[in-house]
Amino acid sequence: MAEQSRFGTAGVPPTFRLLKAKLPDIPLLLREEELDAFEYQAVRWGTKPQIKQQEAEKLGVEAKKYDIRLSMHGSYFINLAGTPNVIAASKERLIAGAIAADWMAAYVIVFHTGFYGKFEKSYAFNVCLKALKEVSQTVKDLGLKVKLGPETMGRKFQIGSIDEIITICQEVENTQLVVDWGHLHARDLGVFKKIDDVRAVAEKIESTLGSETLQSMHCHFSKIEFSSQGERKHHILNEPHYGPEFELLAKVLIDFKMHPTIICETPLLDVDALKMKQMLWHILGKNDVNLQNLSL
Numbered sequence: 001m002a003e004q005s006r007f008g009t010a011g012v013p014p015t016f017r018l019l020k021a022k023l024p025d026i027p028l029l030l031r032e033e034e035l036d037a038f039e040y041q042a043v044r045w046g047t048k049p050q051i052k053q054q055e056a057e058k059l060g061v062e063a064k065k066y067d068i069r070l071s072m073h074g075s076y077f078i079n080l081a082g083t084p085n086v087i088a089a090s091k092e093r094l095i096a097g098a099i100a101a102d103w104m105a106a107y108v109i110v111f112h113t114g115f116y117g118k119f120e121k122s123y124a125f126n127v128c129l130k131a132l133k134e135v136s137q138t139v140k141d142l143g144l145k146v147k148l149g150p151e152t153m154g155r156k157f158q159i160g161s162i163d164e165i166i167t168i169c170q171e172v173e174n175t176q177l178v179v180d181w182g183h184l185h186a187r188d189l190g191v192f193k194k195i196d197d198v199r200a201v202a203e204k205i206e207s208t209l210g211s212e213t214l215q216s217m218h219c220h221f222s223k224i225e226f227s228s229q230g231e232r233k234h235h236i237l238n239e240p241h242y243g244p245e246f247e248l249l250a251k252v253l254i255d256f257k258m259h260p261t262i263i264c265e266t267p268l269l270d271v272d273a274l275k276m277k278q279m280l281w282h283i284l285g286k287n288d289v290n291l292q293n294l295s296l
């Protein structure tokens with residue numbers, strides 16, 4: 001059977017918290033909802049892993065048992081284009097995340113690369129690229145299996161246009177393409193209006209990084225509110241005032257035979273992750289996903 005798209009949540013769904021679920025319980029709870037991915041949120045971490053190795057390994061064992069693909073979102077406190085001190089600390093934070101990601105056998109650590117700051121865009125980008133090559137070498141030297149996943153970003157002052165992320169994936173070893181579709185939509189002020197707008201991004205990726213990278217990309221998805229500077233706020237799928245519509249992406253996923261891991265970043269997490277799965281399966285003509293399984 002051809003590989004299928006996977007759907008999961010950015011962190012622990014609020015309903016699981018009500019159940020007082022512990023971290024190793026999450027994979028089973030997601031599996032019971034017919035979801036199959038989970039992005040552990042290490043977003044407030046400093047320069048050391050803030051999870052015990054044993055607990056991370058336990059999560060990894062349970063995820064494997066229930067076939068939940070694990071990823072990690074690295075620290076928000078990363079700027080690989082800042083002052084030398086900031087870059088050094090950012091590299092440490094990214095590596096701390098990578099070490100813990102390896103403990104849980106997460107396949108990718110997703111992260112935000114940094115800000116242009118007072119620099120010219122191309123200069124800032126090159127500073128960031130150099131730092132990332134060094135991080136990649138350290139990850140290799142430490143023998144870690146996790147891939148580095150630079151994410152497309154939603155604000156105009158952040159490094160992370162689709163072209164920049166493609167260049168990083170071409171230049172830095174051991175990377176995993178991460179496309180946050182809501183971010184791209186916000187950064188370019190509502191660019192995804194029709195299928196061809198989404199298809200253009202897929203074609204660009206295919207022509208630069210190849211079909212395999214396109215088909216196995218890691219995605220974030222949510223509806224998004226933006227101002228002239230880009231991203232403001234994530235919204236649920238059922239919100240008619242904001243885009244992009246998941247159906248546009250779903251049709252492109254099918255056209256390009258893609259099987260990404262899609263992490264839902266709307267406030268509803270598992271509910272909307274399942275809605276996306278349902279929309280994709282509906283277009284594919286499969287039986288509808290059973291929404292009753294949600295632990296509401």
Ligand SMILES: [Zn+2]
Nearest residue numbers: 073111112151
């Ligand atoms: Zn992110």
